[in-house]
Amino acid sequence: MADLRNTFVGIKSPNPFWLASAPPTDKQYNVERAFKAGWGGVVWKTLGEEGPPVVNVNGPRYGAIWGADRRLLGLNNIELITDRPLQINLQEMKAVKMNWPDRALIASIMVPCEEDAWKAILPLVEETGADGIELNFGCPHGMSERGMGAAVGQVPEYVEMVVRWCKQYTRMPVITKLTPNVTDVRKPARAAKHGGTDAVSLINTINSIVSVDLDTFAPVPTVGGKGTHGGYCGPAVKPIALHMVAEIARDPETSGLPISGIGGITTWRDAAEFLALGAGNVQVCTAAMTYGFKIVEEMISGLSNWMDEKGHRTLDDITGRAVRNVTDWQFLNLEYISKARINQELCIKCGRCHIACEDTSHQAITKEKNGVRYFEVMDDECVGCNLCVNVCPVDDCITMEALPIGTVDERTGRVVTGQYANWTTHPNNPMRKGAVEPAE
Ligand SMILES: Cc1cc2nc3c(=O)[nH]c(=O)nc-3n(C[C@H](O)[C@H](O)[C@H](O)COP(=O)(O)O)c2cc1C
Ligand code: SF4
Ligand code: SF4
Numbered sequence: 001m002a003d004l005r006n007t008f009v010g011i012k013s014p015n016p017f018w019l020a021s022a023p024p025t026d027k028q029y030n031v032e033r034a035f036k037a038g039w040g041g042v043v044w045k046t047l048g049e050e051g052p053p054v055v056n057v058n059g060p061r062y063g064a065i066w067g068a069d070r071r072l073l074g075l076n077n078i079e080l081i082t083d084r085p086l087q088i089n090l091q092e093m094k095a096v097k098m099n100w101p102d103r104a105l106i107a108s109i110m111v112p113c114e115e116d117a118w119k120a121i122l123p124l125v126e127e128t129g130a131d132g133i134e135l136n137f138g139c140p141h142g143m144s145e146r147g148m149g150a151a152v153g154q155v156p157e158y159v160e161m162v163v164r165w166c167k168q169y170t171r172m173p174v175i176t177k178l179t180p181n182v183t184d185v186r187k188p189a190r191a192a193k194h195g196g197t198d199a200v201s202l203i204n205t206i207n208s209i210v211s212v213d214l215d216t217f218a219p220v221p222t223v224g225g226k227g228t229h230g231g232y233c234g235p236a237v238k239p240i241a242l243h244m245v246a247e248i249a250r251d252p253e254t255s256g257l258p259i260s261g262i263g264g265i266t267t268w269r270d271a272a273e274f275l276a277l278g279a280g281n282v283q284v285c286t287a288a289m290t291y292g293f294k295i296v297e298e299m300i301s302g303l304s305n306w307m308d309e310k311g312h313r314t315l316d317d318i319t320g321r322a323v324r325n326v327t328d329w330q331f332l333n334l335e336y337i338s339k340a341r342i343n344q345e346l347c348i349k350c351g352r353c354h355i356a357c358e359d360t361s362h363q364a365i366t367k368e369k370n371g372v373r374y375f376e377v378m379d380d381e382c383v384g385c386n387l388c389v390n391v392c393p394v395d396d397c398i399t400m401e402a403l404p405i406g407t408v409d410e411r412t413g414r415v416v417t418g419q420y421a422n423w424t425t426h427p428n429n430p431m432r433k434g435a436v437e438p439a440e
Contacts, residue, residue, distance in 0.1 A: 042103070362385065
């Protein structure tokens with residue numbers, strides 16, 4: 001049986017599944033039910049400084065996009081940090097930590113970008129017995145207008161400065177939560193590392209307007225006739241999050257820096273992908289908000305079953321395994337040649353592959369033979385792009401097949417060599433290694 005126990009920056013939890021800082025972690029009642037359901041840890045809903053708490057809108061705070069089956073694909077929110085008094089949150093955190101000593105309890109914090117504000121809150125949090133802190137440099141709305149959240153996370157110098165203060169004023173491990181609303185996520189990650197962070201977590205939510213109400217001509221969610229941009233999350237953001245995690249994992253300046261992976265994780269498979277790309281554990285928000293705390297049961301059993309099947313005994317056997325296979329485009333093998341293959345027994349003759357290939361560019365799939373609908377790939381036109389695989393509604397009906405060494409690619413007339421050659425040395429590349437500079 002696979003061992004799912006996890007240690008992240010020295011913080012132990014029975015499994016790698018933590019709830020991300022958000023409404024599901026905003027009070028003792030919720031967090032204790034989450035722990036009962038099996039979550040390995042939680043990052044408490046972001047705490048603000050002492051004093052009157054922030055005020056949320058009293059109207060809709062969510063917008064969404066759905067798949068054709070009304071399954072939630074992307075969620076957008078305009079919620080702020082906790083709107084409960086700091087002292088109540090601290091008391092409840094302390095009680096939870098006492099009741100559940102084997103689970104990870106992290107305090108997410110966002111206070112003004114001033115040394116005294118951080119210096120003041122850190123001992124209060126430490127006193128609760130929390131295992132660590134997460135610096136919320138990510139929220140893209142509301143708080144950023146007040147100079148916090150993403151307003152800090154978008155400026156590497158500020159990230160480094162605040163991390164440094166936190167490392168100076170607390171013994172608790174520091175996890176720096178990054179905003180995806182930047183051009184190059186490696187820059188704030190490097191800054192956090194320079195400041196001494198123990199880890200980074202990502203992603204927070206993405207700036208977004210999910211839709212416009214065409215009766216009122218106002219963005220959704222609409223509050224009193226107006227809308228604003230919100231933070232986007234859920235399954236739709238997973239690809240963006242995976243890329244950002246991979247960028248940090250393979251950056252020589254941050255490689256080895258522990259990463260807590262967040263963004264659209266809904267199933268054990270999503271989680272395994274984040275781990276493979278270098279995350280040391282994962283955090284979940286939208287999936288718990290959509291399906292409830294019990295989804296963790298399937299995440300745990302699914303991950304464990306898959307690990308057993310594949311012979312992975314501990315999480316270390318998976319973590320970072322895919323990082324070495326992430327490369328830059330210029331290093332992809334241009335001698336690798338594949339063609340699409342259609343399984344005629346599975347084909348329902350819907351024609352989607354034909355029209356996609358025909359109208360996209362390649363005209364490589366037939367639509368009839370002897371007057372009847374018939375879909376077959378023409379190797380002399382197929383560039384191996386796999387668009388047809390992605391549009392076909394039948395699982396495994398179209399597959400991609402690598403041409404064996406020694407065969408001729410009917411499209412180019414070239415023999416498949418099985419060798420490796422990339423753009424850096426390609427004759428068409430004017431910048432290729434050893435290329436002769438064109439005469440003036
Ligand atoms: C309603 C809502 C409130 C959130 N509040 C916070 C917050 O207070 N602090 C924070 O760091 N992240 C907050 N987040 C972001 C999540 O922690 C998480 O980073 C993001 O939703 C991506 O994960 P997901 O795709 O699993 O939802 C919030 C997200 C949602 C949907
Ligand atoms: S792989 Fe691309 S080019 Fe080949 S048949 Fe499919 S869609 Fe057409
Ligand atoms: S999309 Fe798939 S099912 Fe439809 S015609 Fe093409 S191969 Fe057949």
